[in-house]
Amino acid sequence: MASVTLQQMSKQFGVVRAVNALDIAIADGEFLTLLGPSGCGKSTALACIAGLERPSAGAIVFGEKDVTELAPHERNIALVFQDFALYPHMSVRENISFGLRQQRLDGAVISKQVAAAADMLDLGALLDRRPSELSGGQRQRVAVGRAVVRNPAVLLMDEPLSNLDAGLRIKTRTEIKRLQRELGTTTVFVTHDQEEAMVLSDRVAVMRTGELQQVGPPMEVYRRPANLFVAGFIGSPAMNFFEVELGRRDGRVACTFGGQTVELPAEAASSLDGLNNGRAVLGVRPTDLLAGTSAPLRLHGEVFLVEPIGPVCYVDVDVDGHAVKGVCEPDHAPTPGDRIALSFAPGRAHLFEPATGRRL
Amino acid sequence: MADTALGKFGSGTAEAAVPARRERRDWFPFFLSLPALLIVFLVIGLPLVYSLVLSLHRINVLTQRWIYVGLQNYLQILPQADFLWALGRTATFAVVTVVAGLVLGMAMALVLNMSFPGRGILRSVVLIPWAMAPVTVGVLWGWIFDGTYGAMNGLLLDTGMIGKPIHWLADGTTAFYLVALVYVWNQAPLTALLILAGLQSLPENLHKAGRIDGAGAIRRFFSITLPWLRPMLLLILILTTINSIMAFDLFWTMTKGGPGSATTVFSWMGYSTAFLYLRFAEGAAILYVLTVLCLLLAWLYLTLFFPTVERQRAAAARVDLTPPDPLDVGPGVAARLGSPIGAVRTRLMSLPPFTRRSVLAPRMRRVLGRFGLAAAVAFIFVWSVAPFLWLVLMSLERSADLVRTPPTVIPGPLTFENYRFVLFPPGVSGGQSSVEATRVPFGVLNSFIVAVCVTAINLVLGSIAGYAYSRATRSRLMRGTLWALMLTRMTPSLALILPFFLVFKWLGLIDTRTGLVIAYCSLILPLAIWMMKGYFDGLPPNLEKAALVDGCTRLQAIRKIVLPVARPGLVAAGIFCFLVSWNEFIFALILTGTPSAQTIPVIISGFLAQLRFYDYGPMFAASVLAVIPPVVIALAFQGYLVRGMLSGSIKG
Structure with a gap:
């Protein structure tokens, strides 16, 4: 030994x-x-x-x-x-x-x-x-x-x-x-x-x-995950990534993505100050993006594909021109063309620095 | 654990603070290949240098004095008409035999790759002509085409197609092309064997895909099979070209360069100048031109063939080191998936209905195909076996029946008298005995001893060096020496004989079995290394690594794991060594002189030189004895040969 x-x-x-x-x-x-x-x-x-x-x-x-x-x-x-x-x-x-x-x-x-x-x-x-x-x-x-x-x-x-x-x-x-x-x-x-x-x-x-x-x-x-690579490599299906603009709003961090904004708790913004022009990459795992629940943070889009795998259903949603994957209950699966909201808990959001890929 | 995010993303990290360990050169593979390299240098490199020096001198045979004359020998021979004619004949002979051999070998391989009852037997049987020593082949075919007693005349007379015998070999052009035909008969099986090995590695699904795409058999042959065989064909092309240029044995036994100079090719010219007219220096110059020609061809081959292999390797080894960019989501996917079902399909045209191009009904084509296959199988069988059986038949006839006039193919009474005569010679004093017949048992014995020694030595050295070359592909030293080895494989053996003869004379090795064994290593060692390297390339390197982990030293890993696992490859290479050694003629002809070292091909050629009618029966009996060991070996190990070829050649 x-x-x-x-x-x-x-x-x-x-x-x-x-x-x-x-x-x-x-x-x-x-x-x-x-x-x-x-x-x-x-x-x-x-x-x-x-x-x-x-x-x-x-x-x-x-x-x-x-x-x-x-x-x-x-x-x-x-x-x-x-x-x-x-x-x-x-x-x-x-x-x-x-x-x-x-x-x-x-x-x-x-x-x-x-x-x-x-x-x-x-x-x-x-x-x-x-x-x-x-x-x-x-x-x-x-x-x-x-x-x-x-x-x-x-x-x-x-x-x-x-x-x-x-x-x-x-x-x-x-x-x-x-x-x-x-x-x-x-x-x-x-x-x-x-x-x-x-x-x-x-x-x-x-x-x-x-x-x-x-x-x-x-x-x-x-x-x-310590950086973008680890975040994308670990977990299946792979994590969704959004290029977002960061801003401060009422002591919280606002991530703007296309026309939509989600607000993260202030802890996520600890190192925000050093960041150039407030850009970052937001990552959320598909399994943390739930359709039809009332988690605080939401993204809206149009469903274009539904993939049932048994215990859960993956839904592919067109969010302002980006394909985003989330999950839903098979019994309440939407159909392509529906407009739905995908919601996630603040603790399940990951922020990365775009240039280095480092976790913020 | 606290050492989570080390934050080493991208290349921005500081260089390692620890000092680099000094790169240790790994000499182990070089030491493994060293014995083989040394021997190759001694038996090929030095003789070539010696030969070059020789060609720059004039030698007085009686006084043994060497006078430096510079390029005078070359200048003397080069402009001669004889020389240029010989060059032309050599080129013609090479082109004719290579093309005919390739076409015939390809046809045989394609037939042998189909499935029909008796395929296993036919695969063995096609090897018979190739397993026979060229000397025996020459004796057999020379006799078949003999102008007075030959079987061809006999057959034509018996069937009433001609009125009087034709003197086939008396006409220059006919003789030339007959030798070419016999050469193709002898060599085509090797081509077939190599192509068959290539065909067997062709993935079946390629042809299935071709059939679904509507390609017929001919189209599939040109679009799928031929491109797949390309590297193999290139190898065959070059090997057979060089073999054809070096062809000698058949000319010796069938025509002796005649009639006139109609079959005086380069090799015969060099031989006769050096060893018949004893003009060593000029002979050396002629043979050196031959060497340079062969090496030029070899260089052409290596530059044509090696780069493609390297490029393929590089392409296969190139690993995409950039992992997928997690941000690259493919913006088109969402839009694409949102489009209505069948939207893309409307953009594709639909194919017109299939029209049959053949006028024959499918059933008819199948029947015809089966007939064609049967005819091809029958032809290959007769082509391969009939001449051999004719040799056996002649060996069972009385000498007097062999020289009947007019000739006939209907055999006389059969007897084992000839075999008794050569196996238990009654002694020179006994009435109708001959000196040559008494030598046959010694010849068989010598051939056997030499072949066994050569096989053993070359297998040991060749497998160890082959292993080293297979595993040490990263070392520039090893790649360079391998290249040099392959180049020496292309050296015409004829060019080595003169230096061997002179040096052996000096060393007292003329007319010894030891001398022959040494000389044969020059022919066989590069081949053995190449074959074994090919085999080891196919063995997973993890086997030796497992042995290293299990507590073996590197030598132990080779002895206990690698060599036992490589047994099929060793068998195949061993068969090649044995066959080449057993069948070799010209080295033995020149380097031996008495029954103490003469091998069986030399003894047979001796019969031919004596030309006494009562010796013909024993000559054919001796010929049969000479071909039995190689034929039996080839038949028994046919499967090994195909597999050995496959691993040895196709992987380059």
């Missing part, structure tokens, strides 16, 4: 800077997810932690020990790959025990350890099969088994669920969470799926073009 600290870690490939000065401290036993769109550097960062890539600058510390220059097998880590990377010429048992055999452990110890891992992952019946004879979900379990059998100090997972189909992914997600709780192993998980990140993690680190955007507990990242 160990904590993991990344200190100003950078990785450069030629002129491409894949990871730029990453600073994250991961506590012992914590489940941290690196989240971001493809090409954001999250897998490169993981490869650096694993020792498969050598950072161009900065350091990686496990516990008290600087491991930056150590080879993968000297770090006591395990890695689950996206494509599982099971050795095709070995049986499941040989796959799982390969790392143990590399360390020349005693045969009896190995079989005891493999049995424990197989039991944990329900692989007992599959031990003598080849990877080619397994289903996708079974392969995934073998890959996890191969990782946990060595009881690593740090468990690394590189999009381990993305090769599974939707139903299995949700089931396996739960399994991974349970397993990690039971083992208490420090885990770094890489994914581009924000739902996975939200469900699994103790903390989420959002990355973009090699830069860390925000790190925090899932709900905090969701509730208080």
Whole structure:
């Protein structure tokens, strides 16, 4: 068991800077997810932690020990790959025990350890099969088994669920969470799926073009996104954004958007003074924009599309020429052409600085 | 956790305060490829330099004195009419055989890619002509077209189509095109194999989409299949062009450059100048011109082919690093979605009803198509198998029956006498025995030993270097050396023989199996590296990474994971090494002289040189013995070959 600290870690490939000065401290036993769109550097960062890539600058510390220059097998880590990377010429048992055999452990110890891992992952019946004879979900379990059998100090997972189909992914997600709780192993998980990140993690680190955007507990990242990118990336469907003009009115902040104005509480305006010509970006999640309720803030527009998804209905509303998405009760869904009001609570509004994207 | 908003948006952050770690150069891939590189340099690079030096001197064969003459050898040969004629013949031969081989190979591959009963067998059978050594092919076809006893005359006489035998190879033009035909017969299967591999990688849905768009089979071939095969065809084009320019074995066995000089191509000219007239320096000059021609072609090939691959790679690797702008809502969407249903459709024209262009009813076309396929299958089968079976048949006839006049294709009584004769030679003293027949068992043994050694050495070196080249694509050093390796693959082997001959003589390696093994590495090692690189390119790199995480060193990861997983690729490359080595003729002809090292193609050529009628039966028996191992291997591992080709070639 160990904590993991990344200190100003950078990785450069030629002129491409894949990871730029990453600073994250991961506590012992914590489940941290690196989240971001493809090409954001999250897998490169993981490869650096694993020792498969050598950072161009900065350091990686496990516990008290600087491991930056150590080879993968000297770090006591395990890695689950996206494509599982099971050795095709070995049986499941040989796959799982390969790392143990590399360390020349005693045969009896190995079989005891493999049995424990197989039991944990329900692989007992599959031990003598080849990877080619397994289903996708079974392969995934073998890959996890191969990782946990060595009881690593740090468990690394590189999009381990993305090769599974939707139903299995949700089931396996739960399994991974349970397993990690039971083992208490420090885990770094890489994914581009924000739902996975939200469900699994103790903390989420959002990355973009090699830069860390925000790190925090899932709900905090969701509730208080640090910038426009995080706000737009986290949450589905994506947040609505409006370019608004800010003004003061009776100690409150007035956001003018097209011909409509909503007034936010004064707390939102703490840093308003430094803002040039009073422009900002207002963000509201579709799930916070409710049709047919009496929340204090309202936007008016004409419905042009209704998308029922079961528990709720999304309504797409033309607000002064901008498409805005909100939700409504399926039983009281409007029809296209209706003029409706979408209302939201003041606490659910996010204001960002247009030039830097920073949260106000 | 308090470290929430780090506020690193955009590029405005200060540069990292920590000092950068010094970039460590990763020499590991280079060390892996070093042994192979060294050997290639020793067996190709040095001989080429030696040959160049040689071509700038005049050598007295008796006194062994070298006199520097500068470019005089070149100036002497270049304006000669003979030289220019040979150049023209080489070009004609290359164009004819490449075009014919490509058309025939494409046709065979298209047929073999369809589904019909017995497809698996036919796929194996087409490989027979290619698996046969060119020397055996020359012996077989030379005999078929023999002016006095040949099967072609026999067939035409038997059926009454001609009154007296035709001397096929006595006419210059006929002889030239007959050699070309036989060359195509021998080489087309390789083209077919490569194209078949390309066809199998063609996504099926492309053709389905084409059919829905109303494209017929011919239209789909030109609009879908051919563009898909383009990189593969370019590769085939260049490889076969260079092979044709270097063609030698068939000329040796069938025409010896004659009649007159009608079939004196460049390679024969170089060979005869150097080794028949012993004018080493002039021969070296001729062969060096050939080398330069081949390297020019190779350069053309590499610049034509490599950039496209690089560009494709770059395009595929280019990841869009700019995430979608959250503010970009697409202002048109609202307006678009608000428009009435079907509004856009009214702006599209509706297509006129489909008119059938073919005059034939669909049912008729299907029947005709099936007949066509059956005819094509039958043709390919006969084309590939009949000459081989004829060889087997001749080996079972008595020598006296082979030289009947007038010739006939009706066989005489069959006997295993010829096989007994070559496998258990009764000794030189025994009446009608011949020296050559007693050498056959040694020849088979030598061929086998040499081929096994060559295969083992090249598989080991080639797979390790191939792995290094496959994984170290970022290193400029590795890319450069790979380029150089591919260039050496295009060196005509004929140009290397002269330096090998002279250096081996000096080293005492003439007429040894060791010498042959060394020489064959020059032919095979670049090919082995290239094939294995292609195979490793198709293996997920995560396998070795998993092994590294599981506690392997990099060498252990190769030994325990990569090589076992790459077994199919190793088998395919091994087959190629074995076949090339087993069938090779000209190196063995010049570098060996006695049964202690002569390989079976050389022994067979020896029969031909003696031209004694009672040796014809044993000669064909020896020929059959020479083709059995490669044919059996090709038939047994046909599936591996197609897969090996696919991974080895199409990915560039």
